[in-house]
Amino acid sequence: MHEDTVFSSRALQAGARGYVTKSAAPEVLIEAVRLVAAGKLYISQEMAQELAIQMIPGREKPIDALSAREFEVFRLLVAGHTLQEISEIMHLSYKTVANYQSSIRQKLDVTNTAQVVRVALNHGLVANISSEDGSSVLTE
Numbered sequence: 001m002h003e004d005t006v007f008s009s010r011a012l013q014a015g016a017r018g019y020v021t022k023s024a025a026p027e028v029l030i031e032a033v034r035l036v037a038a039g040k041l042y043i044s045q046e047m048a049q050e051l052a053i054q055m056i057p058g059r060e061k062p063i064d065a066l067s068a069r070e071f072e073v074f075r076l077l078v079a080g081h082t083l084q085e086i087s088e089i090m091h092l093s094y095k096t097v098a099n100y101q102s103s104i105r106q107k108l109d110v111t112n113t114a115q116v117v118r119v120a121l122n123h124g125l126v127a128n129i130s131s132e133d134g135s136s137v138l139t140e
Helices: 006-015 026-037 045-054 068-078 082-090 094-108 113-122
Strands: 126-130 135-136
Touching: 006 045, 006 068, 006 094, 045 113, 068 082, 068 113, 082 094, 094 113
Parallel strands: none
Antiparallel strands: 126 135
């Protein structure tokens, strides 16, 4: 998938056994599938290096502090969804989503949704494409 370590580390934390970027050669994908099928992990050398660099003290990204649920709410906020829409998409109460939004803002040290979007932009998490309604789309 994506070359940003935010996505690879999230995938690995969620239990993925391998991670291949979109730009990887077909042979790399085949090798990754073979290793994972054999019960091993696969992370490209470049991605492994980026993940290792990310772990150096002082190199952490504020987004890394978000839990998996908070990251999902973060993605939907940046994609332009309202709290009500997010509560419906995620099958959560409005109050729960509002609490997640508050926690996200606190962890990212921002005070409004525009600043949340700026964090996503600064970390390269927003695609250069637009949705049908013209709003920016958060990469997955």
